[in-house]
Amino acid sequence: MHISEGVLSAPVLISGAILAAGGTAIGLKQLDYEKIARVGILSSAFFIAALIHVNIGPSSVHLVLNGLIGLMLGWSVFPAILTALVLQALFFQFGGITTLGINTFNLALPPLLCYFMFRKLLWRRKHVGLAAAFLCGFLSVFLSAILVGASLIFTEKNFWETASILVAANFPVMVIDGIITGFCVGFIQKVHPSLLPGYNP
Amino acid sequence: MDAEPFASGRSWVHRVDARLRIIAALVYSVILAVSNEFATLMPGLIISVLLTLMARLDAIAVSKRLLTILGFIALIWVMLPLTYNGDSYIQLGPLAISAEGVGLSARISLKTMAISMSFMALIATMSTATLGHALSRLGVSQRLVILLLMTYRYLFVLENEYHRLRRAARVRGFKPGTDLHTYRTYAYLVGMLFIRAAQRAERVYQAMRCRGFKGRFFTIADFPASPNNFMFSLLMAIFAAGLILMEFNW
Numbered sequence: 001m002h003i004s005e006g007v008l009s010a011p012v013l014i015s016g017a018i019l020a021a022g023g024t025a026i027g028l029k030q031l032d033y034e035k036i037a038r039v040g041i042l043s044s045a046f047f048i049a050a051l052i053h054v055n056i057g058p059s060s061v062h063l064v065l066n067g068l069i070g071l072m073l074g075w076s077v078f079p080a081i082l083t084a085l086v087l088q089a090l091f092f093q094f095g096g097i098t099t100l101g102i103n104t105f106n107l108a109l110p111p112l113l114c115y116f117m118f119r120k121l122l123w124r125r126k127h128v129g130l131a132a133a134f135l136c137g138f139l140s141v142f143l144s145a146i147l148v149g150a151s152l153i154f155t156e157k158n159f160w161e162t163a164s165i166l167v168a169a170n171f172p173v174m175v176i177d178g179i180i181t182g183f184c185v186g187f188i189q190k191v192h193p194s195l196l197p198g199y200n201p
Numbered sequence: 202m203d204a205e206p207f208a209s210g211r212s213w214v215h216r217v218d219a220r221l222r223i224i225a226a227l228v229y230s231v232i233l234a235v236s237n238e239f240a241t242l243m244p245g246l247i248i249s250v251l252l253t254l255m256a257r258l259d260a261i262a263v264s265k266r267l268l269t270i271l272g273f274i275a276l277i278w279v280m281l282p283l284t285y286n287g288d289s290y291i292q293l294g295p296l297a298i299s300a301e302g303v304g305l306s307a308r309i310s311l312k313t314m315a316i317s318m319s320f321m322a323l324i325a326t327m328s329t330a331t332l333g334h335a336l337s338r339l340g341v342s343q344r345l346v347i348l349l350l351m352t353y354r355y356l357f358v359l360e361n362e363y364h365r366l367r368r369a370a371r372v373r374g375f376k377p378g379t380d381l382h383t384y385r386t387y388a389y390l391v392g393m394l395f396i397r398a399a400q401r402a403e404r405v406y407q408a409m410r411c412r413g414f415k416g417r418f419f420t421i422a423d424f425p426a427s428p429n430n431f432m433f434s435l436l437m438a439i440f441a442a443g444l445i446l447m448e449f450n451w
Contacts, residue, residue, distance in 0.1 A: 006309055007273070031348070040402070042399065047356055063387075092266070093270060179381075183384065183388030
């Protein structure tokens with residue numbers, strides 16, 4: 001879910017860059033050297049996981065999983081997603097220099113919000129935890145799509161229809177990401193619970 | 202993952218100081234991104250094509266990468282001409298095509314292609330390791346550089362890990378479909394990938410501590426001065442100035 005280079009207007013690109021720089025600065029500040037190996041290697045895992053294609057009927061979508069990585073990283077999600085986007089630009093030409101800021105912001109803010117909303121709920125009774133994890137995955141992709149749409153509309157109000165189609169087309173991705181995040185959090189809670197926030201043994 | 206097809210070329214662009222190329226790519230793509238005149242964007246595309254030729258990039262690889270961006274551009278071409286609320290329309294059978302919508306789509310396509318090709322010619326021509334070292338020399342946060350190099354370093358390790366898990370699932374008869382079982386399997390696979398990543402991180406951090414890691418990553422890469430650097434800076438400055446003049450209608 002990136003916006004390619006050359007689409008957005010200067011004000012949108014600049015605001016995106018400033019907001020992303022702020023988020024990244026806070027994320028880096030909290031990223032002491034004890035955590036840097038962990039965040040780096042989890043970012044690699046996030047990069048690989050986001051390449052997985054999942055079938056829906058005859059077609060397939062690829063996962064985003066920004067909600068899942070957000071739960072594991074908190075504020076560090078900003079530098080992690082920034083890094084992933086730099087590598088995607090280098091390897092696949094998705095996004096580039098001028099859109100790096102706004103794309104980072106669009107993909108990193110929703111998981112950060114979900115992190116604060118759901119981290120406590122994860123450890124409630126079984127179904128509450130499952131629902132919280134599902135919502136975390138679903139809302140992260142949903143809000144990212146909304147932010148992408150908003151970036152388009154702030155660029156040019158005639159993008160309204162294009163932006164609506166973009167959000168609607170991403171609906172299956174939101175649901176799949178929600179389901180995968182739900183099951184995945186349940187699995188991690190059983191196998192390696194200290195990866196998730198709010199775990200006290 | 203054929204990650205860095207352009208990084209190993211031997212053109213003179215490849216030999217230009219990586220820091221200069223980063224700065225040039227930044228300035229050049231910002232100029233294009235904020236331009237709106239066809240008189241700027243057309244020459245911009247020509248310059249970008251010229252840059253990819255000077256870097257002697259494989260034309261097929263460049264087109265393949267451009268194709269991946271075209272999905273979004275295609276959506277814009279389908280939507281904008283039909284939904285733009287402008288003044289002038291061209292009647293095409295039952296469809297009213299907005300002239301402004303077509304103009305905007307054309308401008309976006311030109312910009313996208315020009316900026317992306319300059320990125321391929323200037324940035325994708327260095328390895329990720331060089332990019333990290335150059336960014337560090339340019340004063341980018343040490344932590345961010347370490348994070349970038351670390352992520353890059355373990356990307357391929359975790360890709361192998363992913364293929365291993367995938368193979369294990371296939372051996373047990375897993376066939377992906379559209380059902381809850383498939384999604385649950387993928388979820389556990391992703392979960393395992395993250396858990397192994399975390400466990401690996403633990404070992405890596407211990408190894409780093411053993412080697413005396415104190416938050417500095419020493420880069421002995423040096424960027425020697427060469428006449429190429431001067432030529433490159435001059436050329437890019439002329440291109441940039443030319444584009445700015447075009448944008449202001451001189």
